[in-house]
Amino acid sequence: MPVPAAPAVVVDGLVMRYGDTLAVDALSLRVESGTITAVLGPNGAGKTTTLETCEGYRRPQAGTVRVLGLDPVRDRRALLPRVGVMLQAGGAWSGVRAVEMLRHVAALHAQPLSVDLLVERLGLAECGRTPFRRLSGGQQQRLGLAMALVGRPELLFVDEPTAGMDPAVRRATWDLLEELRADGVTTVLTTHYLEEAERLADHVHVIDRGRLIASGSPFELTRAGGATTIRLVVTEPFPPHAPASLQASLGPATEVTPVNAQSLLITGPADASTLSTVSAWCERHGVLPESLTLGQRTLEDVFLQLTGRELGEPAGGGAR
Numbered sequence: 598m599p600v601p602a603a604p605a606v607v608v609d610g611l612v613m614r615y616g617d618t619l620a621v622d623a624l625s626l627r628v629e630s631g632t633i634t635a636v637l638g639p640n641g642a643g644k645t646t647t648l649e650t651c652e653g654y655r656r657p658q659a660g661t662v663r664v665l666g667l668d669p670v671r672d673r674r675a676l677l678p679r680v681g682v683m684l685q686a687g688g689a690w691s692g693v694r695a696v697e698m699l700r701h702v703a704a705l706h707a708q709p710l711s712v713d714l715l716v717e718r719l720g721l722a723e724c725g726r727t728p729f730r731r732l733s734g735g736q737q738q739r740l741g742l743a744m745a746l747v748g749r750p751e752l753l754f755v756d757e758p759t760a761g762m763d764p765a766v767r768r769a770t771w772d773l774l775e776e777l778r779a780d781g782v783t784t785v786l787t788t789h790y791l792e793e794a795e796r797l798a799d800h801v802h803v804i805d806r807g808r809l810i811a812s813g814s815p816f817e818l819t820r821a822g823g824a825t826t827i828r829l830v831v832t833e834p835f836p837p838h839a840p841a842s843l844q845a846s847l848g849p850a851t852e853v854t855p856v857n858a859q860s861l862l863i864t865g866p867a868d869a870s871t872l873s874t875v876s877a878w879c880e881r882h883g884v885l886p887e888s889l890t891l892g893q894r895t896l897e898d899v900f901l902q903l904t905g906r907e908l909g910e911p912a913g914g915g916a917r
């Protein structure tokens with residue numbers, strides 16, 4: 598039997614604080630080799646801090662981090678040629694032209710990828726002679742990704758890789774990351790885009806307030822406890838205690854989660870009986886539905902059920 602490859606990243610009991618803010622709260626997670634693993638969570642959840650610790654830019658205040666079996670701070674030199682890092686803030690000198698910067702980074706590596714190929718794949722030709730500071734946000738992202746890839750890393754850390762990209766370039770980037778996976782490259786990415794995690798990731802770690810709150814493949818996470826959801830949106834704010842009252846009408850096989858004053862999520866068997874119970878409840882409570890939508894459960898729904906908040910809402914100043 599083949600021996601399973603060692604995990605590419607192991608984070609064990611990581612704690613990171615900034616003053617009084619507990620940014621990462623005893624976080625443990627693994628990234629299996631050859632996968633695309635997404636770290637998903639709202640703003641301020643601790644994703645960037647965790648990634649920066651794995652990249653060796655921050656020293657763990659408690660707990661341990663191992664990257665390709667090595668300590669990212671102590672073994673930084675050994676890891677540098679093996680790990681590609683795409684920073685959120687670009688990481689290039691402000692006056693340097695885009696392609697010039699990429700050629701410079703390529704020259705630092707023993708067996709770089711073809712710069713021309715990366716320029717073509719990431720649509721950088723149009724801005725190749727533009728100084729870094731004059732690039733749009735999306736162009737800076739693409740250059741940052743090209744710089745992370747040019748050294749043929751075994752492991753790639755990408756922080757919000759497609760933020761600010763237009764939809765066509767975002768899809769081209771996803772294709773590129775999938776090709777790298779086919780070549781055995783491990784990618785760890787942070788994202789707010791559920792579509793990105795659902796489309797790309799083999800494994801998703803959901804983080805909130807510095808803690809791991811769920812982990813699994815997108816399929817496992819969205820299918821556990823019922824594959825479908827009903828979203829009820831009403832024309833006026835719900836009466837008090839509406840979620841509890843609707844929950845009592847529907848029974849324990851379903852779960853009612855408030856989304857906001859005029860919207861609820863119902864998870865469980867989305868059959869004719871559930872739908873008719875929901876409409877009868879609306880009628881009894883004088884509530885007029887604006888929409889009653891049946892859909893596949895998404896990672897957004899999973900996050901809402903676990904935290905009571907939507908992913909777009911900030912984590913609220915760390916874990917305290």
Ligand SMILES: Nc1ncnc2c1ncn2[C@@H]1O[C@H](COP(=O)(O)OP(=O)(O)OP(=O)(O)O)[C@@H](O)[C@H]1O
Pocket residue numbers: 615618619620638639640641642643644645646647913914915
């Ligand atoms: N340099 C810093 N100094 C002080 N507090 C910080 C610093 N960097 C992050 N924080 C705080 O630590 C917490 C976690 O931040 P972090 O950037 O790791 O989260 P994130 O999930 O990556 O968020 P985002 O998606 O906005 O990048 C937040 O409360 C943030 O305000």
